[in-house]
């Protein structure tokens with residue numbers, strides 16, 4: 602009997618939609634039934650964003666607070682594989698996708714079901730993936746694969762270009778000088794390679810070796826300096842989110858968070874990385890290698 606696959610995603614610009622289409626293409630070509638569902642929150646997030654609304658999404662993203670979703674219908678009550686297209690928002694799964702993962706209809710079909718996650722982000726997905734691992738575990742789902750597509754340009758260039766893209770809706774080169782924002786066209790075009798791997802493992806039923814194969818194919822690539830920043834920033838974002846959600850008037854606090862973020866990323870992070878490079882990193886190579894291996898995998902500790 603033909604395998605049944607569900608692919609669920611949310612996208613504003615269309616980027617993650619294209620990525621999910623390219624991932625599922627080899628499965629569809631092999632005659633596998635692929636049902637695609639696009640998640641739609643009742644309260645829409647604007648695209649392009651305004652700066653104010655962009656930062657307003659921070660506390661609920663970080664706390665994984667579920668939002669109401671438009672009604673959706675799933676054709677089956679059991680799938681051989683569920684693919685989740687999840688973009689990080691503020692180092693956490695985007696509100697629409699974290700709402701989907703916590704939705705009773707997803708939880709009902711997720712138990713003991715193999716899950717492959719795929720993201721298309723700026724470059725910081727580790728923290729969001731850890732939250733996704735935890736949410737999936739709570740649902741009794743079986744995470745078997747993860748693919749993380751990033752903007753490979755310099756961290757500071759991509760910081761400028763992501764804001765340009767998110768605030769104008771234009772995925773082109775700011776002033777004709779900066780690189781194009783988001784995941785590159787080449788990397789999006791390469792996604793069927795991972796789709797083929799997922800297809801082979803779906804057909805063979807060998808889920809254990811899927812992630813090691815995807816890692817070999819560079820479907821995830823953990824960069825030390827980004828991992829270092831994310832591990833620290835994830836904890837600090839949580840503190841900000843806890844403070845802000847308790848405030849009746851949030852707007853001043855959100856403006857303060859915006860400036861904190863800019864200073865943290867552009868001033869504090871390079872200094873801390875410099876100190877780390879001199880005093881700690883040279884002596885921690887074993888620990889760093891273990892951390893990179895862990896974040897490249899699908900296990901949860």
Ligand SMILES: Cc1cc2nc3c(=O)[nH]c(=O)nc-3n(C[C@H](O)[C@H](O)[C@H](O)COP(=O)(O)O)c2cc1C
Nearest residue numbers: 612613614617688689690691692721722723724725
């Ligand atoms: C509110 C918001 C927060 C974001 N936070 C992150 C982040 O923490 N890490 C990251 O790598 N990308 C981040 N991004 C970029 C998204 O993950 C994603 O790449 C971009 O929104 C395009 O996705 P789309 O397919 O929904 O258009 C953020 C985007 C938005 C809108």
